[in-house]
Structures are given as structure tokens and as C-alpha cells.
Amino acid sequence: MAGLGPLPYAEVTDDGYAARAAETFTAREFGPAVLLSGDCPRCRHPITVPVVDEVYRHEAAGAGDDPGYRTLLCTCEADHPARPAGLSGCGAYWTLLLEVDR
Template sequence: MANPPAHKELEFDEHTEDGYSKAFVDSCTEETPMRRGVLLHGLCPRCHGPMDFPVVSQANRGTRSKGKARTATVPLLCTCTRDHQGRPGGEHGCGAYWNIELS
């Protein structure tokens, strides 16, 4: 992503919208392999804050049938470290959440 959108200083709000999944996937710059999955790097689709989200693939995929790709619905939430007024103590993000499909 050449010019990422500027961070929006929104109040904390547990919120989702239909376009969040596609917006996050389109913003992902890389997947860093981890011992039991991957770390996704992208932008929150609501506040545009940079975020990393670990996906533990061993727990999501199980065994694979020969020749068949397996997908998993993975719930994500904003984990940006930017300030969002009204955010509960000890929490990260702006409150946005969405699902993505991983294979």
C-alpha cells in the first residue's frame, strides 16, 4: 500500500460493517510465519491504525483431507495501539471487529 490512509481519531465503539473484511485483507502487507500460524500485518478498516493480528492455524485447520483445500472463518478485531477515547483500560484498538476467510 503506497499511501495508507491517515489514522482516524474515533471514539472507542464495538462496531462492524460489511466492508471491513475486504478492507482489511486489501490492506495486508505481509504474513509473518509463527510457530503455530501467521501474524497478519494490516490496517484497521475503521480507524486505519496499523495493527498486527496473530492467527493460530493449527487450532483452526485440524487435519486436511487429501486434495481438498480447507478454509476457516477467523474473527479479527482492531489491535492498533493508537488512542481512542472511551476505550476500556487494558484494551487495544478502536472496537472494530470483522471476520476473514483463510485457507
């Protein structure tokens, strides 16, 4: 795909985005959050997405009802034509099921 220029900004999702992220992202604890890191499944630029620890607090009131699904957004800093001012990323989003080993 060399020579095609940067991927334009578009708020889109695809069933394959979540599958690619689930296979390739890494997770690490960082204070009260978990950092998910990997390449955006759409534009392939590196991103790191913090997920607050309340996702993992099953003992918190009402948290037992939380199935653990979280929508993630591309937050890359690469240039994507037509990206609205003040935003980052390529516009891609996807939903992952986050589970904790206990």
C-alpha cells in the same frame, strides 16, 4: 478529516471491513502462528494479529469441519476516547475466511 480528533472507541463492524482487510493485509508464518498485518479498516492504524496454526491443520481431529472463518479485532495502540481500561484497539471487528495454498 484533519482536525476531528481521534476516532472514539466503538465495538462495531461493517461489511466493508472484511473486504478492505482481505485486500490489504499480509500474512506470514511465525512459529506456530500466522501473523496477519495491515491497517485496521476502521481507524487505519497498523495492527498485527496472530492466528494460531490449528486454523491450518486440516488433518487434526475435527478440523475438516472448520470452514476457516476467523473474527479479527483491531488491536492498535493508538488513542481512542472512551476505550475501556485494559483494552486496545478502536473496537472494530470483522470476519475473514482464511485459506491455505497447498
